[in-house]
Amino acid sequence: MAKNKDLSRSRALAAKVIYAALKALKDAGGELPGKEVISRVAKAVQLDPWDIETYEKSGYIRWISILHFFTIDCIKAGFLVKQKGVWFLTKEGEAALLLGERGLLDEATKAYRDWKKKLGDSVVDEKNLEEPIIEEGSRAREITLEEVEQLALDGLRKYIEAKTPYEFQDVVAALLRGMGYHTPFVAPRGKDGGIDVIAYQDPLGTTSPRIKIQIKHRESSSASVKEIRELMGLLQKDGDVGIFVSSNGFTSDAKTTARSSHVHVELIDFERFISLWQEFYYKLTDEDKARLPLRAVYFLAPEE
Secondary structure, eight states, X not given: OOOOTTSOHHXXXXXXXXXXXXXXXXXXXXXXXXXXXXXXXXXXXXXXXXXXXXXXXXXXXXXXXXXXXXXXXXXXXXXXXXXXXXXXXXXHHHHHXXXXXXXXXXXXHHHHHHHHHHTTOOOOOOTTOSSOOOSSHXXXXXXXXXXXXXXXXXXXXXXXXXXXXXXXXXXXXXXXXXXXXXXXXXXXXXXXXXXXXXXXSSTTSOSSOEEEEEEEOOSSOOBOHHHHHHHHTTOOSTTEEEEEEETTOBOHHHHHHHHHOSSOEEXXXXXXXXXXXXXXXXXXXXXXXXXXXXXXXXXXXXXX
16 A cells, blocks of 8 residues: 655545545445445544644534545546435445555546546646645535535434334325325324335226335334345235335345345335435425425535
8 A cells, every 4th residue: 555654644634534435335335324434434544633623714624524525536536426415436436445545546636637627627736735725616515515415414314213103104105195106005003914005106006006115214223134025025916016115224135135026126215215305395285295394405506
């Protein structure tokens, strides 16, 4: 692994935290919520008092700001993808880990500079800067937008976590209605036979697909492969489709089982649920909107 002693202090820090972030993603199977990536980096990297200082202007912690700042380079290099608060490691990113801390950062920075040059923009050489220019420019706007999106997701997660399983079940049924489905059955309290919601394309359920939905609303555990198989066992008629909604996500085995199933089972975790809720929110009735109310906020878009 290349030495970082001849790098500026901030760039040496960037090399450590970026490498640790991609390594954390690899160890987790390729994806994690951004908040969890930051938590794992904090545990994996030895941070000194300078690293954890707070910027006076923005109020952000130095190492976290530097991590966010240089993830933009990783995205332009094709090492990393971010969607709705979740970070995904690409095959190229996994291969880049073999370059070591410094080699990975250098390759990512080169990709960012090449992208800026294609746009006809000038590029500041940050390699020898003690502090990168992290509070202005296109990268800063992307970082600010990402932080605001994460704040919004955290707020939505807390709101949903405060709901009872039956309240969350009603929110899921509301989403399906917003998507144009009829929901003749929403399980009452008590035994439901393994199905929480049934959705049809027409009022009588004569048109395929007939959708059977299982919902798990738990704060501390992900839906297991056993639970996915139980839903699969209930898809007995031609035209049956299963949807499993889990507010705390799925185990890797559960995801693999759903992908390889001979019956159609769709998995919806928290991030995907919120994405769908945002997409179809305007189609909901006022009563259903009130189950998880949203307000649109507009920001200057980062440069493409």
